[in-house]
Amino acid sequence: MLLELSGISKHFGGIVAVKDIGFGVKEGSILALIGPNGAGKTTLFNIITGALPPEAGSVTINGREIVGLKPFEIASAGITRTFQNLQLFGSMTVLENVMAGAYLRSKKGFVRSFLSFPGTCREEKKIREESLILLEEIGLAETAGLPATQLPFGKQRLLEIARALASRPALVLLDEPAAGLNPSETEALTDYLKKLKTKGTAMILIEHDMQTVMEAADRIVVLNFGQMIAEGTPAEIQAHPEVIKAYLGEDEKIA
Ligand SMILES: Nc1ncnc2c1ncn2[C@@H]1O[C@H](COP(=O)(O)OP(=O)(O)OP(=O)(O)O)[C@@H](O)[C@H]1O
CATH class of the missing domain: 3.40.50.300 (P-loop containing nucleotide triphosphate hydrolases)
Structure with missing residues (x-):
């Protein structure tokens, strides 16, 4: 089990x-x-x-x-979760929301990822690519650059699932x-x-x-x-x- x-x-x-x-x-x-x-x-x-x-x-x-x-x-x-009342990061784009979920398993963490160490850049690139694949699979790739709050409700639900999945x-x-x-x-x-x-x-x-x-x-x-x-x-x-x-x-x- x-x-x-x-x-x-x-x-x-x-x-x-x-x-x-x-x-x-x-x-x-x-x-x-x-x-x-x-x-x-x-x-x-x-x-x-x-x-x-x-x-x-x-x-x-x-x-x-x-x-x-x-x-x-x-x-x-x-173990990750989604919420009944959505809890997306409203000021971030669709892609950034998924990337934020992925940093859970990242060695560098969310905050350090904004500092430009060479290893961090490589890791960010990888996380970005994987997050785009996840968006593609869940049918949200075309909305990657939009602010999360601009998505219709049904798509925001899918985005929350994608974010929960991003840390694998x-x-x-x-x-x-x-x-x-x-x-x-x-x-x-x-x-x-x-x-x-x-x-x-x-x-x-x-x-x-x-x-x-x-x-x-x-x-x-x-x-x-x-x-x-x-x-x-x-x-x-x-x-x-x-x-x-x-x-x-x-x-x-x-x-
Ligand atoms: N923080 C809390 N303080 C007091 N009572 C609570 C709290 N959280 C849940 N309860 C009570 O515990 C019981 C179980 O609630 P819970 O929210 O787990 O049920 P649920 O099956 O998820 O219901 P729903 O489908 O309405 O979300 C309910 O009687 C609820 O009122």
Whole structure:
């Protein structure tokens, strides 16, 4: 397993946000995290990325414990994320946003990259080339020189994904990547995520669009009121009685 969670619990005051959660994500696979609003999905993302400390439990990447590490250390260990409400660098161009993501794995770092040491120039050139390739793959190459905020919303979402991928992470956490996308953009996104997976990137996907989830995910974890009520393949989840009950009422089916 690339990522393993076990016994993760967290509460806020009297609210149990997540309780005794455990699952694993394999290299080059997509795990979808689904559940009604308030089920605990974002809390889990915040715990995995080091933004929130869990009260109990362990998170490992390639067997290395990451609970207690700072967010930038976890990012350097190969886990990056996107946000539900986009967090792009508005004053930078599309290309610069992706390059900023790439500096996470750079030896020189973002600030030193602005100083013109010979090694730094070579590295910047390489990062620029790789970032352009990433933009090409995600369909944003033509917008590389535009300020990020000039892109339409759907493209800003893709840019955030490209930036999260720029440091070549082993695992990317995607928070509702299809939210606000039109049907053809959603389809293109789903195809892109599937392609990414075949190149070896693992992903955890929080997504309310069930078609995207059922099509892209290898495995699905279902949360309800902070508890994990089911884990399985898309077909298993669609037929799972507890899941049907939590989502739709007992007599109906998902998706
Ligand atoms: N910082 C916080 N302070 C207090 N309560 C919180 C905090 N963060 C989350 N919660 C509570 O913890 C529970 C789980 O919230 P969380 O945001 O993880 O759910 P979610 O599944 O991501 O929901 P959504 O789909 O609406 O984003 C909710 O009851 C929420 O109100």
